[in-house]
Amino acid sequence: MAKQIKYGRYLHGGDYNPEQWLDRPDILQKDIEYFKKAHINTVSVGIFSWAVLEPEEGKYNFDWLEEIINNLYKEGIHTILATPSGARPKWMADKYEEVLRMDPDRTRRFFGGRHNHCFTSPVYREKVHAIDKKLAERFGKHPAVMLWHISNEFGGECHCPLCQAKFREWLKEKYGTIENLNKRWCTTFWSHIYNSFDQIESPSTKGENELHALKLDWKRFVTDQTIDFIKNEVDAIREGGSELPVTANLMYDYDGLDYKKFKDVLDIVSWDNYPGWHKKEEYVTAVDVAMQHDLMRSIKKAPFLLMESCPSATNWKPINKLKKPGMLLAGSLQAVAHGSDSVLYFQLRQSQGASEKFHGAVIDHYGKDDTRVFREVTEVGEVLEQIQETVGTTMRSQAAVLYDRENDWAIADVQGPRNVDMHYRENVQKNYRALREQGLNVDIIAMEHDLAGYKVLAAPMAYMFRDGYEEKLRTYVENGGTLVLSYWSGLVDGTDKCFLDGTPYGLMDVTGIRSAEIDALYDWEENHAIPEKGSHLGISNVYTCKNLCELVEVSDAEVLMRYGEDFYQGYPVLTHKTFGKGHVYYVCADMELGFYQDFYGRVAAEAGLKSQVEFIPEGVSVTVRESDDTEYLFIQNYARKPQTVAVPAEYELLYGTESEVMAPLQTRILKKRK
Amino acid sequence: MAKQIKYGRYLHGGDYNPEQWLDRPDILQKDIEYFKKAHINTVSVGIFSWAVLEPEEGKYNFDWLEEIINNLYKEGIHTILATPSGARPKWMADKYEEVLRMDPDRTRRFFGGRHNHCFTSPVYREKVHAIDKKLAERFGKHPAVMLWHISNEFGGECHCPLCQAKFREWLKEKYGTIENLNKRWCTTFWSHIYNSFDQIESPSTKGENELHALKLDWKRFVTDQTIDFIKNEVDAIREGGSELPVTANLMYDYDGLDYKKFKDVLDIVSWDNYPGWHKKEEYVTAVDVAMQHDLMRSIKKAPFLLMESCPSATNWKPINKLKKPGMLLAGSLQAVAHGSDSVLYFQLRQSQGASEKFHGAVIDHYGKDDTRVFREVTEVGEVLEQIQETVGTTMRSQAAVLYDRENDWAIADVQGPRNVDMHYRENVQKNYRALREQGLNVDIIAMEHDLAGYKVLAAPMAYMFRDGYEEKLRTYVENGGTLVLSYWSGLVDGTDKCFLDGTPYGLMDVTGIRSAEIDALYDWEENHAIPEKGSHLGISNVYTCKNLCELVEVSDAEVLMRYGEDFYQGYPVLTHKTFGKGHVYYVCADMELGFYQDFYGRVAAEAGLKSQVEFIPEGVSVTVRESDDTEYLFIQNYARKPQTVAVPAEYELLYGTESEVMAPLQTRILKKRK
Amino acid sequence: MAKQIKYGRYLHGGDYNPEQWLDRPDILQKDIEYFKKAHINTVSVGIFSWAVLEPEEGKYNFDWLEEIINNLYKEGIHTILATPSGARPKWMADKYEEVLRMDPDRTRRFFGGRHNHCFTSPVYREKVHAIDKKLAERFGKHPAVMLWHISNEFGGECHCPLCQAKFREWLKEKYGTIENLNKRWCTTFWSHIYNSFDQIESPSTKGENELHALKLDWKRFVTDQTIDFIKNEVDAIREGGSELPVTANLMYDYDGLDYKKFKDVLDIVSWDNYPGWHKKEEYVTAVDVAMQHDLMRSIKKAPFLLMESCPSATNWKPINKLKKPGMLLAGSLQAVAHGSDSVLYFQLRQSQGASEKFHGAVIDHYGKDDTRVFREVTEVGEVLEQIQETVGTTMRSQAAVLYDRENDWAIADVQGPRNVDMHYRENVQKNYRALREQGLNVDIIAMEHDLAGYKVLAAPMAYMFRDGYEEKLRTYVENGGTLVLSYWSGLVDGTDKCFLDGTPYGLMDVTGIRSAEIDALYDWEENHAIPEKGSHLGISNVYTCKNLCELVEVSDAEVLMRYGEDFYQGYPVLTHKTFGKGHVYYVCADMELGFYQDFYGRVAAEAGLKSQVEFIPEGVSVTVRESDDTEYLFIQNYARKPQTVAVPAEYELLYGTESEVMAPLQTRILKKRK
Numbered sequence A, B, C: 001m002a003k004q005i006k007y008g009r010y011l012h013g014g015d016y017n018p019e020q021w022l023d024r025p026d027i028l029q030k031d032i033e034y035f036k037k038a039h040i041n042t043v044s045v046g047i048f049s050w051a052v053l054e055p056e057e058g059k060y061n062f063d064w065l066e067e068i069i070n071n072l073y074k075e076g077i078h079t080i081l082a083t084p085s086g087a088r089p090k091w092m093a094d095k096y097e098e099v100l101r102m103d104p105d106r107t108r109r110f111f112g113g114r115h116n117h118c119f120t121s122p123v124y125r126e127k128v129h130a131i132d133k134k135l136a137e138r139f140g141k142h143p144a145v146m147l148w149h150i151s152n153e154f155g156g157e158c159h160c161p162l163c164q165a166k167f168r169e170w171l172k173e174k175y176g177t178i179e180n181l182n183k184r185w186c187t188t189f190w191s192h193i194y195n196s197f198d199q200i201e202s203p204s205t206k207g208e209n210e211l212h213a214l215k216l217d218w219k220r221f222v223t224d225q226t227i228d229f230i231k232n233e234v235d236a237i238r239e240g241g242s243e244l245p246v247t248a249n250l251m252y253d254y255d256g257l258d259y260k261k262f263k264d265v266l267d268i269v270s271w272d273n274y275p276g277w278h279k280k281e282e283y284v285t286a287v288d289v290a291m292q293h294d295l296m297r298s299i300k301k302a303p304f305l306l307m308e309s310c311p312s313a314t315n316w317k318p319i320n321k322l323k324k325p326g327m328l329l330a331g332s333l334q335a336v337a338h339g340s341d342s343v344l345y346f347q348l349r350q351s352q353g354a355s356e357k358f359h360g361a362v363i364d365h366y367g368k369d370d371t372r373v374f375r376e377v378t379e380v381g382e383v384l385e386q387i388q389e390t391v392g393t394t395m396r397s398q399a400a401v402l403y404d405r406e407n408d409w410a411i412a413d414v415q416g417p418r419n420v421d422m423h424y425r426e427n428v429q430k431n432y433r434a435l436r437e438q439g440l441n442v443d444i445i446a447m448e449h450d451l452a453g454y455k456v457l458a459a460p461m462a463y464m465f466r467d468g469y470e471e472k473l474r475t476y477v478e479n480g481g482t483l484v485l486s487y488w489s490g491l492v493d494g495t496d497k498c499f500l501d502g503t504p505y506g507l508m509d510v511t512g513i514r515s516a517e518i519d520a521l522y523d524w525e526e527n528h529a530i531p532e533k534g535s536h537l538g539i540s541n542v543y544t545c546k547n548l549c550e551l552v553e554v555s556d557a558e559v560l561m562r563y564g565e566d567f568y569q570g571y572p573v574l575t576h577k578t579f580g581k582g583h584v585y586y587v588c589a590d591m592e593l594g595f596y597q598d599f600y601g602r603v604a605a606e607a608g609l610k611s612q613v614e615f616i617p618e619g620v621s622v623t624v625r626e627s628d629d630t631e632y633l634f635i636q637n638y639a640r641k642p643q644t645v646a647v648p649a650e651y652e653l654l655y656g657t658e659s660e661v662m663a664p665l666q667t668r669i670l671k672k673r674k
């Protein structure tokens, strides 16, 4: 069972690199003064400090770190301590070449950058284990240290012989015999039959790049091997005598790893959030960010930590805009509204050189506290203290959207109707957004998640039915759930091998339809969904569809909408069937957002889902966190104009204005006893 | 002399991969049932089957193949048997690295994909020879087997040391001495003089990439070495005792090989046709496809085979659209109308996994015959039986367009006026289309083709005059031919070395002009051709020109049109001269299509060319196939509206409606005794 | 001190490759005849002739060259003699692999192309030294030879072990200790601390690519090593007994080398000018070219040579347009107007093959003199003789624009507000253009240039204050200069390390402002600068700004303009302060050109700068060259319509029409006694 922390207060602070300033005690001293002023109570240290912690092989230098931790602790500031494996010292790369990655073309990378170790290398694992254990021995029981921050933003992959060998072992364990692998992978195609596991090589554009099952398993292996690497780190920490919980900072919609598998290796999920505010309308960005918060929260169905965010402008995007006044506070409270127990920044003090020297920071090169950014950070700290009672509260969702990374990988590699873009993620987000706009908490889940408890499940483009997912869906509907399935669902099994005898596999009776063909549209083409008068749900508007139009044959379902054009004019676009105690809707085409907004309003009503807030104006976000006895209602206005949000009288104001008229970027938090 | 087949019926069927279903005898049985229902009489098997045919080195496994062939034959279905060299088993790549290609950077590719062998490797040639011979011994006299399908879609190149050595031999044979090569290649430029043939390396962006003659000769070598590889395969088949004809499936406008050189090594030309219908207007696509059919037919001036086509949507284009109803039949009959004796598909049954699993097939994963695609395939089979008497008939063309691959290579590499795009192919196609729209059969020829028999020859952008092509053109005109030459013609010899003393080389007296300068236009610029009143041909419209405007000096020609703008306003755009018994037109600029439509209407009339059909509405295609005693008129309507095509009374209907009003995508086939 | 030539006449001629025609004495003979007809008095020979000069190792073949030089000299044509190091013979690359470069991925390039030697290789340096010395011995005192042309268009870099070692030496010399390097480079970031100089590797996308200081020093090293290579060549020439001056032909805005460092190694600066006329309006192109002329002249503050230019269309641009009539003359005289003592072409005779065979030439493949290009070249020759008295005259500028290559490198690599484009060069050019449009000579200078003598200095985006540049600026203003500084100035020192405590570093008191934040705008965004009524300078128009908007805090300056929109509406955009005897303007945003035109009109007036011409119409260029006793006024009209340029009565016409109405592309040259 995962270790937990009762923080008692929102964590406010972030990444801090005092090792860059050891020759400037005046600055280190000033930092503490500023931290206190800005209500900063937590720092993350040690990320990328290896070269200072172990300047020569086996020669450790931890005293400076202890002094920093002590000095901060004296002033009430706690430490999240990082393991330094995200970057290694030059001496190690020079002495042990194997710690560096190999590219898909089997050439080794040189020293440089970060996040680029071989995750299999015994030498690297040994070196990491040694320093992690030492750190745990020294700091694992220090009262200031509250949490382990394992490495940094895990990602990428290595194609070295060590990793190839490990991949073969992984495959052997999965498939047992090479005959089984050949059969599951369909290697007869293009004469790619393997005689033994030893013959298998990682995918590469310089070699095998079109065997989907190989590529999919390689991606799975990369996740598993990354987790194995993390376990090695956690083991070291435990061997060092520390029982503190561990986290790793995940990334925005990162498709190199399957985060759902991090559920058990991490005690706490945390992630780094760098939205591009002020590019599109803020409420569009807010939806996008919200989906990530909900995805992170859903991994463990528990509060998470916002591990990094930018106090001002980033420095690594094509265009790095300043956050306009109020944006920092709104964005910080958005994390909290979706289940975060922290607001942490990268970075507390700007580094003086190298690639991130212009990344926004609480304290910049100017070095004083009379800046706009410092004032806004301080305000965040004050608000977090004001709403302290909400920390640690949880969220319950009755609606969920399936967004499965393995499914995403398979679709991205599909060689099917649209190779330019299948628009999987956009489709998921349209479903998510329309559900959220009903004022509902929404989970973002994978195929492994338990479906009990959800009243509505959107499963758009569920291309891959893994491990009998069709049975899970069938049971869900039989038991009374509402399932919204779509085109491009149930085509392949877990090795990307096509189901025979009709799709959506195993659910043709449940949906009452069979998918016959799928048409791809050029970007300039569109079709329309025409409502069938007097049909179930009562949709009466015409909506546009683009990109993909599936042609289905109906065996036993009611047609609610039909195509308006092309040779399939009159074919179904939306069908409905009751099955068991539940409902199944099948969406045949890539519909515009307006359809989903209309559709989910009706579906939610049918399923008995109801928001705490009656009417939700455009751009307004509503979420609910709750403790055993209290419900907390978070309302934020991301529209560029004031919006009025009427709240039931039983709610009491915890934070924000009394008025129900909310200015742009304003937040109100209310509560009521349950 | 090439071996021939009297098929007796149109071949209908295509690629079939039973080795993917050996564990599913029920499916293999069902396939035969469906084939018969769809009037399928031919299958291509063995493509990519090497790993099943020779699972371990020297251990052959042919029984399954014989059983398949026998079972099909019992039901009247013949077999085209492929050699498996398009992909090799993993064990071979592991044991003999040299069978894999090297990239231009001299690194070897890994195992994977297909079509990627070294075509020089003695080991690979030996392994291919062995299995081909074995296959020939076993199946070469089997009554079901009618044709050898050598490998698959030859293409690509290898830069390994074996290939480098072979290239040097090839050069030595061509040039005799290194001094001669240096002189022909102009290696004095940038000090690239070679002291011996041993010093020569294949072109590479990592090395020599700007010596045009080297690059051109390398491309020629690649074609020659590919053909030499094919010869090795054919030799093996003959050694195995089979005297059946051979083909290889060529590709759409493939510029990696010079297909005209395949004339002698193949008994029958075949090609794979995957047009992107429904992207532009269908008649635009139809013109593009027609040009390829005519190119393939012109290689041997004989009927060819449509070896692959898609029964539905492909899966490898950016956007893979469904074929709308009627498109499959129209596209299939288009091949026949241009000289094909077959309609074959890739693929008869969809594979269950790997990269082509979603490519359209006669029988898809659903696996039954109650699909739209199956019904349309069946209709094609029925129509082919209905028009069976036309099989094996030939085509005669009195007009030809020069589209020479070596010329294309040289222009693509030219470093001349427009490096973004010289628009060679577009220009060729404008000439072709305008001639076709006169209702004429048109050949697409190379510089090697005999010109006797053509009344009109379009030779646009004939940049390279190879092996005295200027003399061939001179003789052609002297003997009464009409030559349409254009800007950017006759500048270099066969090693891309500039002619001195004026261009078009050797034809300044024939054309009556000399090219002085050539202006390149930005994409947003244009000029105009203004007709000279009362001049020859009587053109009276103004036409736009773009991209390239040549400035010529007239010595002895009539100016028919002049530039309307820029400093060369008033300079000639179109000239005419009679020479010997013929006519020469010189087009100075990249004219719009409308010009060519107008121009070739007048030129065809002058040259006495006449279509069987008086008036040809927009979008309508007319071709003629003929036997010794009968002429078959194929009319297709590719417009998106009905068109009326009046046909002389002496024609009798073979296929299609009685009415002369043709619906979109409709075909009529008529015949008359000669 | 630099060696000088008194040419006595404008050099007219250019690159000549007789070694390509040694088997055609008739052509070589004809060339001389044509040269004389075209008033060509100078040829550059020997560029890329190594393979002919040393066909086998150690076997020299110079006789042909002597004969060519003699034959030309007999006819009054002088020779610029090139060293052949720009390309090497194949035998050398085969025998000594080290002469070829290695790419950043540490793989070696193959033989081919040009300009691709390792500049460190002892073998290459030895081979170059040997042939250069031999050439100097043979031709260094030949009366026809006037100048050494070292190699050709130096550029590029090498990552071989020899270069890596040299780079480490270079760093050791610069930083002394590894501790100092670590501190200056901020290597603590991401654990990149070096334990010794031996650990340092050149930057590579396959390794370290984000340590700005490393990348900056690598670029500096590349320049220094290139110059060291040149010194090796000059040494050889001197050892060979030649005391003739040396030049190297530089390139348009080439950012691979820091040309300001070539000041001392070259006796004369020369460059190759290939503008894309007729793409935009000619006057826009003319400004762009003028800036390069001024940059080249400013390197040594002395007349330079136009070493290459195209007599007609180039062949290496995407679109290679013909020069319209008059363009060649105008462009040639533009070079002269900006300080060139030559008009030289690439190339005199077109080569017959290889990659530049279609590059424009005085004599083309046609090979005769009755061409438009030949006539226009002849006209240039005639005009140069007509204005012969102006040769060798110099230019004085009272205005300068800072355009520093090291600053440019740092900005390009910055990872700051706009990674898509910081628009440094565009900003420099807007400042330059607005100053030039006041009719002023303008220098383009680096931070090393002496500022004495300038009345106005524009220093836009002076991001890097190197070696105390802030002190240089302070002194300049104190002494009465007008400084125009802008946003993004004074942020880092010479190792790209951020200054602490506020920016613009060291000038907060001089400017009276501190930069607080900088906002990046998307390409579709803009803000406006609103004039402050009644403020200094009296600007009254509103101007648009884009891309970057700095937010400054004013301590002691007058605000002349303020932002019109966004949350920083009302913040300053333009400030002014008098400091010492001078003025400082600070421009906070990337303003449109119109602002600079308005602004510099006022600033120039305030600073007492005055053009020889009262009113300068749009598109007209005015420069002044002068001898000890005479001032020469060059006026060119690059507008597409006639412009009237009134000239004070004291000027006497040297070249051009009497009328003050100037047709497009027309030039007038006037003179007066000083």
Ligand SMILES: [Zn+2]
Residues within 6 Å of the ligand: A101, A102, A118, A119, A120, A121, A158, A159, A160, A161, A162, A163
């Ligand atoms: Zn590895």
Ligand SMILES: [Zn+2]
Residues within 6 Å of the ligand: B101, B102, B118, B119, B120, B121, B158, B159, B160, B161, B162, B163
């Ligand atoms: Zn090879």
Ligand SMILES: [Zn+2]
Residues within 6 Å of the ligand: C101, C102, C118, C119, C120, C121, C158, C159, C160, C161, C162, C163, C164
């Ligand atoms: Zn080197």
